Amino acid sequence: MNIFEIYLEKILKLIKLANEDNLLELPENLSGVNVDIPPSKFNCDMSTNVGMVLSKANNKPPLEMAEMIANIIKKNDDQIEEIKIEKPGFINLKFKIVFWNNFLKSIINKNNYGSKKVDNPKKFLVEFVSANPTGPLHVGHCRGAILGDVISNLLKFNNHNVTKEYYVNDFGNQILYFTKSVYLRIREILYKEKFPIDDKDLYPGDYLIDIAKNLIDQNKDINFNNFESISNELTRLSVKESLKLIKFNLNNLGISHDNFISEANIVKNKEVDEVVEKLKKNQFVYLGKIKAPEGEENENWVEREQLLFKSTEFGDDKDRALQKSDQSWTYFASDVAYHNTKLKKNFDILINILGADHAGYIKRITSAVEALSGEKNKLICKVGQLVKLIKDGKPFKMSKRKGDYITVEDLINEVGKDATRFIMLNRSNDVELDFDFTKVKEKSKDNPLYYVQYCYARISSVFRNLNKNINDEISIVNFDFNYSEDEVKIFKKISQWPTCVEVATDKLEPHRIPVYLYELSSEFHAYWNMGKDDKTKRFIDQNNEIEDSKIVLLKIISKVIKNGMNILGVDTPDKM
RNA sequence: GCGCCUGUAGCUCAAUUGGAUAGAGCGCUUGGCUACGGACCAGGAGGUUCUGGGUUCAACUCCUAGCAGGCGCACCA
Secondary structure (H helix, E strand, O other): OOHHHHHHHHHHHHHHHHHHOOOOOOOOOOOOOOEEOOOHHHOOOEEEOHHHHHHHHHOOOHHHHHHHHHHHHHHOOOOEEEEEEEOOOEEEEEEOHHHHHHHHHHHOOOOOOOOOOOOOOOEEEEEOOOOOOOOOOEHHHHHHHHHHHHHHHHHHHOOOEEEEEEEEOOOOHHHHHHHHHHHHHHHHHHHOOOOOOOOOOOOOOOHHHHHHHHHHHHOOOOOOOOHHHHHHHHHHHHHHHHHHHHHHHHHHOOOOOOEEEEHHHHHHOOHHHHHHHHHHHOOOEEEEOOOOOOOOOOOOOOOOOEEEEOHHHHOOOOOEEOEOOOOOEOHHHHHHHHHHHHHHOOOOEEEEEEEHHHHHHHHHHHHHHHHHHOOOOOEEEEEEOOEEEEEOOEEOOOOOOOOOOOEHHHHHHHHOHHHHHHHHHOOOOOOOEEEEHHHHHOOOOOOHHHHHHHHHHHHHHHHHHOOOOOOOOOOOOOOOOOOOHHHHHHHHHHHOHHHHHHHHHHOOOOOHHHHHHHHHHHHHHHHHHHOOOOHHHOOOOOOOOOOHHHHHHHHHHHHHHHHHHHHHOOOOOOOO
16 A cells, blocks of 8 residues: 555556557656655645656646646646646645545554565575574674674565575684684683683683683583594584574574575585586686785785685686685585575575674675576675774773674663664665664653653553553544644555565665654654644644544554554563 | 774764755754653754865766774784
């Protein structure tokens, strides 16, 4: 139920009919015609540019063209109160109240108002977080985690099929150092050998001590004397422990994945060999050398002959190595294999959420997916830009050395899940984000979360005072209310919700949702305050009764807020 | 040197995927609580949308050449 789409269809139909009657000419394509939300100052409900788009083909000035089409529209719609032509050639429509009553009637008991009916739902795979399993998540991981979760929610809200996946990098050097660190912590506990805290390759964090303790307690039968003999088993156990921490953190954030895919398994199952063979067959792989980047000093650069993937054929600046000099696979190679397994599962679209520091990786992995699938936009990568932490008005930097990491657990304990999610989502993922601890905790207008939640809480309080349940269906037969301009203003905002959801989904830009919810809340708070001077704007009268028209108004707003907040994964408390 | 992201009010950011006189919050300033929840609202000041070209009925938006900031640029992950 997107009234703008419906009206666009109506207009297109009318001009096509007019064309058949030889009243006007049509341009080659009509895709430029749209029905828009007019700027508020024009005091109308919808506007269309159809006059301007058709002016050329008809050799008439836009204003004249608009005038002509406006007459056609007016003749064919008895719900129009006023139709006006504005300067460059816009046609502005204002509807009678019956139009809005019909609109309200059509959405009042819909549970998924705003979701788009898609004829053929698609299968999406969203890969996000995928942080190395070497410890708990920290604040830096949050943005991408929340972004991926909400993008998944948006797709689901629009009836698509979504699988959420976490790629576990439980293979390679980092994991080896991680396992070694756990081992040394174990020896520290068992044999009082001091942990070499200055070794830069090792992981110094205190959480490793806990992992070590757990492993000692749970594995009485293991002899921790010889690293070589137990390293495989120890890796498995250590990764399992840190995944426990990660899942706990994700749970803190209200996030759950459908699958955790192990890199080690992909390598073990010869998926990498398979995918490299496939690429070889299609001539995307060759033996060659990579040149050192220019402008950067590289005394240590050594040119080596190695197995390369021709990512330059897809726009990358250099070809990428698949094999290390010791013949083992690179991270990239196993990631290509991982993506090949995604393709084998027949997803329509793959989405990866990455952090800003991995943006340089996008070209090569999209190249690989294109080479494997033959499709250009099979894989879409979204980047969450950096989050700048601010505490007491000052930038706060985390340091691995000092161990002053802010973990997700700390964050949630301090500011809560809802505030974290809402604030991180309130900005476009492409801009850097200031995350100010003091402001995020503030319960005021400075904090958009509470502004929106307060809106819902106020509506709830009205229902509470009336002894009604906000979740009950509304059964009103007669939708002929005489709403005022101030109320219609809110309906106009409500009518824009489907467009907001659609754009947010198509562009994978969740920030549009909180921005919209804030605006809607603002309209509501403004209306609420009108009730102070104007009793007709109050919801409950002296006899503790409420008119049906007001119930409808409240119900619709609360539903949109609730739907929106559900997409964001943020609660809407009845009381605050 | 190359790639990606960003540049909009004093500050932090929006702008319906090319629309009309570019909008919010903070800050500044003037007002509003005997009140369905003041965690709120109404008004005012504040702009050459980084710069120069181009595309068209129309450009913050697209193209192009620059400038500035961020991130990245090995067989790490």
